[in-house]
Amino acid sequence: MSGHAGVLSDDAPTSGTPDAAVPTSDRGTTERPVADRAVPTPTSSEVPREAQEPSTQGHILVVDDHEDNIEVLKVRLESWGYGTASCSNGAEALAYVEQSPPDLILLDVMMPEISGIEVARRIKGNTALPFIPIIMQTALDSTEDKVEGLEAGADDYITKPIDFAELKARLRSMLRIKRLQEALEEREKELLEVNERLRFMSQTDGLTGLDNRRHLNERIDEMFQHAQRLNEAFSLVMCDLDKFKSVNDTYGHQAGDEVLKQLARILKEEAREIDRVGRYGGEEFMLLLPGTVLDAAVTFAERVRKRIEAHTFTFDGGSLQRTASFGVSGWPHPTISDSDGLVRTADDALYVAKETGRNRVIRYDGDEFNAHQPTQHGADADSSPDFAAADSGDSTQR
Ligand code: GH3
Numbered sequence: 001m002s003g004h005a006g007v008l009s010d011d012a013p014t015s016g017t018p019d020a021a022v023p024t025s026d027r028g029t030t031e032r033p034v035a036d037r038a039v040p041t042p043t044s045s046e047v048p049r050e051a052q053e054p055s056t057q058g059h060i061l062v063v064d065d066h067e068d069n070i071e072v073l074k075v076r077l078e079s080w081g082y083g084t085a086s087c088s089n090g091a092e093a094l095a096y097v098e099q100s101p102p103d104l105i106l107l108d109v110m111m112p113e114i115s116g117i118e119v120a121r122r123i124k125g126n127t128a129l130p131f132i133p134i135i136m137q138t139a140l141d142s143t144e145d146k147v148e149g150l151e152a153g154a155d156d157y158i159t160k161p162i163d164f165a166e167l168k169a170r171l172r173s174m175l176r177i178k179r180l181q182e183a184l185e186e187r188e189k190e191l192l193e194v195n196e197r198l199r200f201m202s203q204t205d206g207l208t209g210l211d212n213r214r215h216l217n218e219r220i221d222e223m224f225q226h227a228q229r230l231n232e233a234f235s236l237v238m239c240d241l242d243k244f245k246s247v248n249d250t251y252g253h254q255a256g257d258e259v260l261k262q263l264a265r266i267l268k269e270e271a272r273e274i275d276r277v278g279r280y281g282g283e284e285f286m287l288l289l290p291g292t293v294l295d296a297a298v299t300f301a302e303r304v305r306k307r308i309e310a311h312t313f314t315f316d317g318g319s320l321q322r323t324a325s326f327g328v329s330g331w332p333h334p335t336i337s338d339s340d341g342l343v344r345t346a347d348d349a350l351y352v353a354k355e356t357g358r359n360r361v362i363r364y365d366g367d368e369f370n371a372h373q374p375t376q377h378g379a380d381a382d383s384s385p386d387f388a389a390a391d392s393g394d395s396t397q398r
């Protein structure tokens, strides 16, 4: 910073402050516009140092290492209707601002230890703080200070000795900017919230609160790539309620909805935090199990199957029991090279589970699965693919 000795044009204070009390390096604040000061204002002794009366105009923090400068500024600001506070050094100012961010800071450049420029830099660098306009008080001829101050993040400057009419105008202009900035931030916050709500809605199944199909598909791709990158196992479980149509037919759609919600809750409870649980379609659910080998996924599905079998679904006007069928596939597997392959093979396994009697877990490429493949058992190729329609043994219990 450039030297300031004698740079201020108003070295002779008129407020009665003994000259000796004001170092020549940094003084002379506020005294030039004598005419302006003719307006009777409360004397400094009448104004509490931390006048905190709420002000609609704004709360201004005056930072200056000279008590007399602070007093004169505070008296003036309060006479204009602003609330004020003051700090006499940089460290104090930084602590104050973090504690209770003011609406504006009137900041002296020349201060020992932490300069005003450093204070401005730290305040503007603190992203936790709201936008606080900083008006630097600089020496009249110190272009260097002005440039440095503005680069440090100060929003405006005013030269000493301060012209109060100019100060008043600059305060108003800065506070206007602050209000605009706040309105903008508020709008931005609202937009972010709306966006977040929309994102949630676009990814979530409205009935069960689980991931919806679109989100599941995105997650499978991500998780599959992640598994490949780390060469880590990744399994997928498809779960479909058995004979669910008859729930609707017998008890009505609302009862059916309630059953789906309760099933979703069971699946969520059984899954780990890192698993993804979603509703793939009507009464078909998908579970993505990262870091899980096929054997473990089959064990998991079997546990869920038993829990569903033992569960009594309750709804307004009754209760019922239901079973579910499961298809499980896992990567790595020689015939599975992408996420589509993982979904398809789990779906194929689910199909076999339905075909072979429901209320069971079938693993892709396991013995039971292979025993029911058309290529190995030609006759199967002609069997009806619509197992819902080809309903023989209703395995559900009520
Ligand atoms: P399967 O054992 O072969 O799976 O037989 P299913 O009756 O469960 O299967 P199907 O595909 O024949 O019928 C599914 C039923 O699920 C038909 C449809 O009305 C019902 N469903 C799908 N979505 C919803 C929903 O959101 N709420 C309700 N209540 N029912 C639904």
Ligand code: MG
Pocket: 240, 241, 242, 243, 244, 245, 283
């Ligand atoms: Mg079903």
Ligand code: MG
Pocket: 240, 282, 283, 284
């Ligand atoms: Mg179905």
